[in-house]
Amino acid sequence: MFGRILIANRGEIALRVLRACRTLGIEAVIAYSEADRDSLPVQLADEAICIGPADARRSYLSAPALISAAIITGCEAIHPGYGFLSEDEGFAEAVRAHGLTFIGPPAEVLERFASKEGTRRLLAAHGLPTIPGSNGMLRDDAHALEEAERIGYPVLIKPSAGGGGKGMRMVRTPRELLAALPVCRSEAKAAFGDDSLYLERWLDENRHVEVQIAVDRYGNGVHLGERDCSVQRRHQKIVEEAPSPALDDATRAELCDRAIRAIVAAGYENVGTLEFLLDRDGNFYFIEINCRIQVEHPVTELLSGIDIVELQLRLAAGEPLPFRQEDVALHGHAIEFRVAAEDPDHDFRPAAGVVEAFRAPGGPWVRLDSHLYAGYEVPPYYDSLLGKLIVWGQTREEAIARGRVALDELVVEGLPTNVGLLRALLRNPVFLEGRMTTNLLDRVGATAFLAAAARSA
């Protein structure tokens, strides 16, 4: 096991990785930008090293700065967190070339799964059903029209190089397709440096269900069950839970079993998540893989009792999986609420500012993964996630009840947040009945959703 690791990330995930390291007796060095000098993970780390200015391109996205920092502080490995360089095969390779271990899949595995369109084809070849989609990247508008005709409208235009909603548009007609293509290309180029696009059939009323997997260096793999991430706003997850209310036991078993078989056969390594869409008939289709720790990993941790970050560290250190599939037991129900600095009065645009008051909820089976503290200045340079509130219960109803109490106790003042939206979700009949699909919020818009909930409260 590593003696000292550099954490190449920030905010709540840096804190999460730090806690895993300290629990295992591993020394952790945090690499931080000037904007994060006063952040909680920097304060708690064994050592902290400033690597650059606030601009992520010169700090958290700078492979030389991160690797240089790791070497001069005597680290043996680098944990990249999520986002930033966590799935960058060039970074993983550079880390390895400098004699350090990259905590995650090795570079050649990241490269194999780098293209979303290529991954779809690879895992289809290993037996996973995939959404009907374009063969290869869209060469030009004519090719796009041809493929859309073949797949059948409505279609979703997706960027191959990244996620989070950028460069994605759903279109219902050829005219809409032609109008959307240049917009998607330029958004994708700006966000990921790559404007390659492909098409997928759009499933109305779909649900997003993903499977957590872990594979060691020796070809042993396990799944840790699924998570339902259907509550989204513009393709960004807001609430996640497990188990998925949409699956019966037979479908659940088949989904998870096929996922782990395919990903082991495709040569994956370390921890990852396979994302699927579920149509209203209960058919599932693979859409993409995330080759890193996921934001919503705590949901699975509360169900399984397994520390997934610790698992990442052990697998990266070359240890075999410490348990077999039959040892994995999933109990109860867990729900995660993403608390974000977003302004509900301005279309949930990201906000920054000083946290003037902060109160963390507590009590049995209430977990808060957050880097917030009273007086902390949330910087404007990075994503808007302030933390995750995760609750567990024996049943979904119990988890919801606990979530309601915890969200009432939670206080974050001084800047706008989405806490009102989270509380509104817990009053929404569709959510309470577990029937939510991915357009729950977008169908009317989150702002209207919030207003409607306020009226009915």
Add this chain to the structure above:
Amino acid sequence: MTPDEGRPPAAGDRSTDEPKPPSSRPDHAAIERLVEGLLPALAARLGLGDLDEIEVREGGWRVRLRRPAAVAPQSAPEPTGGPERRGASPGAATLGPTGRGSATPLPSSGRGSPTGRGPAGPASRSSPSSLVGIGPAAGSPAVERGSPRGRPRRPVTSPAVGIFRPAAGFAVGRRIRGGDRIGLVDVLGVPHDVVAPADGLVAEVVAEAGQPVEYGQELGFLEPLGPETLGAPPSRAQRPGDAPSTPDTAGTSGGS
């Protein structure tokens, strides 16, 4: 950083010409003597008000006590002595060994802090002075230096995280001009120039050749020169980084 002893080599050991962690252990008895005996005396001396800074060397250790500048430049980065070391008790100075030319960064306490409602941390926030840059120096008799009050010094800070390599002209007493390259920071073999932020005399060199430094770390300090003392710029052959030069005389044309 922890001492290297007892740990088996990691797979993929780094090449031997890269900096290694120090092999010396912190001398806890010496540290205690310093903390209990020397520091209160230094703090009292600083409190007399005529000095901004005191440095004392005792045995293998060097201690520097600095009063924060009365007027800080708008854009100056927070003073840091290097990658932060945790674990000190509240209100105490952070001590640690540095070997000459070794890979150990100089620890420091005193850093930009959140408001008083922030979580308690080991760094003291209410002390009037900050303790910076403690560590063993090459053996030398006790030396005391101070700088006269009222001249805010400009820090020269690192533009990158890596290994500092000063140029020959970056030495105490040398006159340099704003924009001069006074050294470089080696980031995985790629040099990043360290550039003087203003005209002045090198008042102090804090970082040593071969020392690992972080982004924004203070490498040294310039005593800004007023217009009446600037004199002629150094000739081309006398610019820092070139061969050592004889001092200019006032009025001499710099040549070019």
